[in-house]
Amino acid sequence: MGIIGKAKTRISDSVNALIGDDGTARIGIYGPPNAGKTTLANRIARDWTGEAMGAESQIPHETRRAHRKEDITIERDGNSVTLDIVDTPGVTTKVDYDEFTEFGMDKDDAVERSREATEGVAEAMHWLKEDIDGVIYVLDSSLDPFTQVNTMLTGIIESRDLPILIIANKVDLDDANPGRIDQAFPQHETMPLSGLEGENMDEMYSRIAAKFG
Amino acid sequence: MPEQIEKEPTEPQETVQIDVISAARMEEMTSMEKIHFILDGVREGKVVILESGLSPEEESKLIEVTMTEISPDGFSGIDIETHPRPAAKPNFINKLFGEEEKKLTVIGPANQIQTLHKDSELISALVSTK
Numbered sequence: 001m002g003i004i005g006k007a008k009t010r011i012s013d014s015v016n017a018l019i020g021d022d023g024t025a026r027i028g029i030y031g032p033p034n035a036g037k038t039t040l041a042n043r044i045a046r047d048w049t050g051e052a053m054g055a056e057s058q059i060p061h062e063t064r065r066a067h068r069k070e071d072i073t074i075e076r077d078g079n080s081v082t083l084d085i086v087d088t089p090g091v092t093t094k095v096d097y098d099e100f101t102e103f104g105m106d107k108d109d110a111v112e113r114s115r116e117a118t119e120g121v122a123e124a125m126h127w128l129k130e131d132i133d134g135v136i137y138v139l140d141s142s143l144d145p146f147t148q149v150n151t152m153l154t155g156i157i158e159s160r161d162l163p164i165l166i167i168a169n170k171v172d173l174d175d176a177n178p179g180r181i182d183q184a185f186p187q188h189e190t191m192p193l194s195g196l197e198g199e200n201m202d203e204m205y206s207r208i209a210a211k212f213g
Numbered sequence: 214m215p216e217q218i219e220k221e222p223t224e225p226q227e228t229v230q231i232d233v234i235s236a237a238r239m240e241e242m243t244s245m246e247k248i249h250f251i252l253d254g255v256r257e258g259k260v261v262i263l264e265s266g267l268s269p270e271e272e273s274k275l276i277e278v279t280m281t282e283i284s285p286d287g288f289s290g291i292d293i294e295t296h297p298r299p300a301a302k303p304n305f306i307n308k309l310f311g312e313e314e315k316k317l318t319v320i321g322p323a324n325q326i327q328t329l330h331k332d333s334e335l336i337s338a339l340v341s342t343k
Contacts, residue, residue, distance in 0.1 A: 093276055094290025094323035095283050111285040118280040125277045146331075148293050152272045159269035 024071070025212050026084040028127060030157075031138035032149055033060040033090030036169040040138055040195035041069070041087035047201065048072045053087050059103045061117035063089045066127050074213075076206045081213030088127060089120030091153055128156065134163040134212050141168040141176040141192065145184040154185065163211055166190040167204070172197045227342030229260060229325070236265035244271045248278050255322050256288050260340055266295055266316035292326040294319045294336050 029037045042052040054067045066088045073082045095117045100110035128135075135157050139145050157164050166185050168178035171192045178192035191207060193200045232254055239247055248271065254261045267275060275293075283290050296317040319336050328339040 091276065092290070093279055093293055095280075096289045096324070097285050114283070114285055118283045122277045122280040125273055125280075129273060148295065151295065152269075152276070152293070156269045156273045 024082050024084055025133040026068075026086060026131060027134045027136060027208075027212055028086045028088055028124075028132040029136045029138060030088055030124065030128065030153060031090060032140075032147070033092055034058070035090065035138045035140045036195045037090065037138045038063050038087050040136075040167065040169065040193075041067075041085055043195050043198060043201065044085055045069045045072065047205075048074060053085070059105075060099060061090060061095070061113060061120065063087060064113070064116040064120035065089065066120075066123055074205050074209055076202075076209040079209035079213045081209050083208070083212060086127060086132065088124040089117065091121055091124055091149055093149060095121070128160075132162065135165070136208070137164055137166045137188075138169050138195075139166065139181055140170050141178045141181055142170055142173045145181045150184070154188070158187075164188055165204075165207055165211055167195075168192045169195055171199060229258065229340045229342060231260045231262065233262045234264060239263060239265055244268075244274060247271060248275050251275065251320055252278060252282060252291075255291055255320055256282070258322055258325060260319065260321040260326075260338065263318040263320070266318040288322075290323040292321050292323050292338075294331050294338075296331065296336055 029041050031037050038054045038056050042054065042056065045051055045053045049069065049072060051069075053069050054063055056062065066086055068084055068086045070084045071082055072085055073080060095114050097107070097110040097114035100113050101107060105113065137154065137157070139150065154164070154166075166181065166188050168176075168181040168190055170176055171178055172194040176192075178190075182190045189207065189211070191200065191203060193204055234250075242250060247267065251261050251263075252275075275291075279291055282288055296319075317336070319338060321338060321340060325341050326338055327341055328337065330337040
């Protein structure tokens with residue numbers, strides 16, 4: 001294939017990627033463990049369908065399977081977008097069952113949770129490769145965003161030409177620093193938010209409608 | 214006859230092996246061969262340094278395969294850090310046509326890497342022995 005042909009194919013792939021066969025974009029909520037992905041997914045689902053998506057916890061890897069909520073229609077600023085929201089397990093390159101025993105789990109439960117967590121991360125990566133049309137990337141704004149997992153995941157998302165909105169979550173925390181996330185990802189649209197308190201949700205819905213609609 | 218000097222017995226020293234892999238060596242391998250080559254080394258406790266790093270697709274596969282190999286009381290995963298090489302920063306043209314960014318990459322066992330720090334000029338790893 002020539003240079004022009006390659007360019008056409010990549011542009012066409014990008015356009016086709018955002019709109020699924022039935023016209024509904026499938027948006028994955030990605031990020032490291034404990035960034036607040038499920039809290040945010042639950043708030044989105046409750047706001048637009050009245051039902052939550054999954055259990056929330058301070059223990060890492062509470063979400064160990066991807067959960068999909070279909071047909072969430074968000075209306076903002078004259079734009080209407082119908083999405084399937086996929087809440088995914090936190091992505092990491094290491095899982096140690098000791099981190100679960102520190103939360104008071106017995107060893108057998110911690111080992112089982114560790115095993116499920118590894119399967120969940122692999123599943124999240126598989127969804128990203130096969131079934132996701134756009135990404136809401138969630139980060140804890142009280143933590144350093146310059147981690148290799150964040151760099152790798154955003155690189156993988158960029159390499160697939162998927163649209164991405166980066167959320168600087170947990171701005172309700174005293175040591176939150178959403179500006180640091182803005183500096184870490186200058187090539188992407190970022191915005192501060194508290195999924196727990198519901199702060200800045202209207203702004204996020206406007207951006208989702210504009211980006212994924 | 215010269216006097217024989219007896220050496221004092223020394224404690225056996227724990228060691229960490231560091232493998233630096235050239236870009237040419239990696240180019241000979243398929244993606245899955247690269248990933249298993251890396252993980253086999255890291256599972257043996259080695260720190261693996263890649264001259265040219267992995268593509269995003271290979272990084273994605275590395276995460277997936279790492280997760281399938283983690284086991285309780287055994288392999289707990291990897292720590293990884295990359296260092297982009299300025300000459301190969303992606304521009305509009307090589308992004309459009311899918312050319313890969315070349316980057317120095319350090320990968321080690323998660324249970325042995327105590328600190329893995331990066332700044333604009335340095336990757337620093339403190340590796341404990343098993």
